[in-house]
Amino acid sequence: MPGPARILLTVSGSLLAAGCAGSMPQRQSAGLPPAVIARVTADAAAQVKRCYRTPKVMGEGRRIATRLHVRYAPDGSIIGVPAVVWQTGVTPSNQMFADEMAQAAIESVVRCSPLRLPPELYAYSWNDFELTFSPAARG
Numbered sequence: 161m162p163g164p165a166r167i168l169l170t171v172s173g174s175l176l177a178a179g180c181a182g183s184m185p186q187r188q189s190a191g192l193p194p195a196v197i198a199r200v201t202a203d204a205a206a207q208v209k210r211c212y213r214t215p216k217v218m219g220e221g222r223r224i225a226t227r228l229h230v231r232y233a234p235d236g237s238i239i240g241v242p243a244v245v246w247q248t249g250v251t252p253s254n255q256m257f258a259d260e261m262a263q264a265a266i267e268s269v270v271r272c273s274p275l276r277l278p279p280e281l282y283a284y285s286w287n288d289f290e291l292t293f294s295p296a297a298r299g
Contacts, residue, residue, distance in 0.1 A: 221257030
């Protein structure tokens with residue numbers, strides 16, 4: 161049985177291992193105290209990671225990492241459909257699984273809405289993250 165996806169959260173270029181990957185754009189994270197950024201990214205990663213279901217794809221397909229841009233309302237509900245920013249690890253032999261991997265990432269974000277994050281974050285007008293889903297990585 162496959163292990164959980166690694167969702168890493170990146171904020172202002174630094175990686176915080178958490179199982180799902182994501183980032184808060186530089187303009188959004190500016191002014192946030194580092195302790196708040198660390199707590200928010202860990203909380204967001206943990207929440208989204210629980211909702212991720214790796215699709216049933218062959219081993220090569222599991223090497224595909226998908227980064228999504230996700231927007232949230234102040235109540236933590238998702239705004240619109242998450243957009244694929246990029247995918248890495250796509251090769252001629254696993255290209256047929258790229259759409260499935262992207263859809264699994266999108267569905268996990270939608271399934272986990274609303275995101276519950278610390279109230280102090282709202283004072284900084286945050287509203288978007290980039291989340292990277294990498295099933296082949298282990299955290």
